[in-house]
Every structure is written in C-alpha cells, then in structure tokens.
Amino acid sequence: MERSDICSYVLVNCRIPICSIDREFDxxxxxxxxxxxxxxxxxxAIASVIPSTIDGFTDLDGDIEKIDLQHGMVLPCFVDMHTHLDKGHIWNRTPNPNGTFANAxxxxxxxxxxxxxxxxxxxRMEFGLKCSYAHGTKAIxxxxxxxxxxxxxxxxVFKELRGAWADRLTLQAASLVTLDRFMGKEGEAIADRIAELGGVLGGVTFLHPDLDSQLDRVFILAKERHLDLDFHTDEN
Known part of the structure; x- marks a missing residue:
C-alpha cells in the first residue's frame, strides 16, 4: 500500500501480525x-501501512495528527461464526435459575x-449487532x-437487519431445526427460504435410528440449492 497524498491522521506505534499485511517489508x-x-x-479507512522508525514515529510531511498507540495491538476485524442473536438478552424476563442446558x-x-x-x-438482535460492531466484529x-x-x-427480521447494517457488518443466517423437519415438504420450504436469504442450512443432530437418512436428506436439499451446511453436533 502506497502512502496517499492526504490523510486525516496517523496511528503510530501499532503492533501488527505481519501475516495480516498484504505486502512484504524489509x-x-x-x-x-x-x-x-x-x-x-x-x-x-486504512490508506497505507508504514514500518515505524526507530523512535516509533514515521516521518510524514505536514501537520498530520499522530495518535500514539504505545505498542498496542491492531488486528483485523473479527468474524463471529457461531451466534444466536435471536436468543440474546432475555434473562431479565425469562431467567434460567438452575443454569442447566435442558432448562435453557x-x-x-x-x-x-x-x-x-x-x-x-x-x-434484541440489533443490540447484539451494536455490541459486536463496537468490539471490532465485521462478519456474523x-x-x-x-x-x-x-x-x-x-x-x-434478519433480512431487515442485514439491510440496515450492510455498510458495517456482513450477516449470514443459518436455520436451526431438528433434522426430522427436513424429511418432508416442510424441509423443502425451509431450505428454499434459507436459499432465498443466501444463508446456510443448519440443524441439530440427535442420536436417532433415522439419523443416517435424515443426514442424507439434508445433504440432498443443500446440494440442490448450492447451500453450505452448519450442524449442531454436540448436544447429545
């Protein structure tokens, strides 16, 4: 990245993993x-990345404001791959006093x-987005x-929020249903709605005599619609 002619300010003394820099420096x-x-x-936006000089301040022309991060870490934005935004912030009205998964x-x-x-x-979902964005998340x-x-x-609601936050966050939806619901026409309808949203076909896998046929069915639905899959497999 080459230095631009005009900038708003410079963050100096940033500690950055070099694997996140898209060019090599000596x-x-x-x-x-x-x-x-x-x-x-x-x-x-980041206009250029410049190795710091020995004293930690890059020699830039003009009266450019410099903010010293004092060797604070600067990282790429976070990608939060597993959330349940629709379940967030309900404790005050519907608590889980014994703290068990079953009661949750x-x-x-x-x-x-x-x-x-x-x-x-x-x-509730937008509050979750605001919190995520404030702490550096870019995709959910x-x-x-x-x-x-x-x-x-x-x-x-998800579609509406995705549009409202499109300039700040990339949002993707995954369905959460038990696999038996994919076996009939309802499964086709769920897969179609997820495909319309550009989402991911997801479900909960329970140990069941029909598990193999259920998985086959989900894979067929996903393949027909070019959908990725995301399973909850740890809840048995």
Missing part, C-alpha cells in the same frame, strides 16, 4: 511474527411463544430458531 518481526507499524487513516432450552421455547414478535426480535453468522409459527417472523 524488517524483522519478533518471535511471534509481530512488528511495529504506523497506519495512515483517510476517510475512515425450555425457557427459550417459553420466551419465544410469549414474546418473539418482529419488534422484540429486531430490538447467526443461527435462527425456526419453529413453524416463527420462521417467517425471524427470517424477515
């Missing part, structure tokens, strides 16, 4: 593969039946519970 990183750079910021499943069902309209989902995959009476509401 410098020796430390044993952890980290070196010190200065970042030129223009219009809210039950209280989520109760909360969903009682509260999960479009306004409630939008408010969220699993969405898809009961028969909930799927259209949840997927609709």
């Amino acid at each position: 410098l020796v990183p430390d044993r952890e593969g980290i070196a010190t750079f200065d970042l030129e910021i223009q219009d809210g 499943l039950q209280v989520v069902v109760e909360d969903c039946d009682r509260y999960w309209n479009a306004d409630d989902l939008y408010r 995959r969220t699993h969405l519970d898809c009961p028969i009476n909930q799927i259209e509401i949840s997927l609709g």
